[in-house]
């Protein structure tokens with residue numbers, strides 16, 4: 251039986267899959283089983299921030315696997331302690347971390363902390379944003395205010411209100427005496443790479459502090475250098491009270507984290523939350539290596555430098571091709587919003603061996619590996635130009 255027939259027969263049909271069967275990856279390239287080489291401008295849905303199979307990640311995966319892969323969370327090991335310290339040192343300076351395995355789980359941990367905090371002060375409402383994306387588990391889905399994702403699973407969690415992203419007055423209208431937390435992505439990723447102003451974030455921060463509302467940032471897509479800063483909130487000159495990380499944290503290995511400011515770090519007590527696999531030695535060793543590589547290989551600097559070039563190129567496409575409605579982005583997270591359906595463009599790019607993403611019908615999303623080489627970035631953009639030209 252072919253691989254695709256096995257998929258058809260044995261896998262739940264929850265994904266729209268495309269293309270050939272892939273067998274190998276290196277840097278910003280993927281190879282299929284026939285040896286054809288693809289440029290990957292959307293590696294791992296934003297996960298493979300260091301490209302595919304970074305040699306140092308491969309090395310630590312192998313060496314740590316030989317020593318200790320997994321022990322439960324009622325025992326101590328050094329990798330979890332060291333990774334938590336690294337995350338806190340690079341963010342809040344004082345705070346604590348809870349480790350899980352996927353993005354949605356980190357969001358769940360944040361929502362549970364918010365609920366436990368709310369209980370203390372008799373508040374129970376959480377505000378999320380229109381067009382948000384926080385994951386598919388029921389709690390995270392309840393804060394993912396998109397009809398297409400929520401409709402089949404209602405009723406979801408109660409006491410969740412939805413505000414317009416970037417609209418501070420609308421947020422204020424949704425706040426009540428019972429609001430305990432607000433959760434949002436600093437840049438909405440899946441929702442189409444949507445931005446809010448610095449002023450909005452400053453107001454949100456001030457208002458949340460004044461009204462004892464927890465400010466939760468979901469940095470699962472934007473964290474770990476995606477925007478040219480280690481964490482996206484650093485672009486806005488504010489700090490959230492809690493933030494989530496996943497995707498890039500393991501550079502391909504599953505791990506996620508909820509990072510909590512010192513002030514709120516005693517809310518979850520022993521037994522209130524847990525994860526069997528969360529923060530095991532193998533996952534944490536990889537996470538630690540990701541931080542080291544980001545520093546050693548000047549990954550943030552690479553994003554900042556190449557962003558200028560990428561922005562220039564995409565702006566030029568926008569001027570040249572009438573099918574482009576708008577381009578927007580920061581660092582290495584970009585949307586090309588089209589006046590036509592994005593699916594055919596995405597497929598044409600794929601045919602030309604360039605992997606990108608399409609979201610919300612008309613939006614092409616590109617999120618290259620943060621260490622992509624100039625020549626590969628150039629080559630991928632040349633293909634994209636050719637494809638956009640075909641549709642213009």
Ligand SMILES: Cc1ncc(COP(=O)(O)O)c(C=O)c1O
Nearest residue numbers: 352353354383384385468470471
């Ligand atoms: C901002 C954000 N939050 C949460 C998630 C969910 O992560 P996961 O699919 O690992 O549960 C995603 C995934 O795309 C995301 O982009």
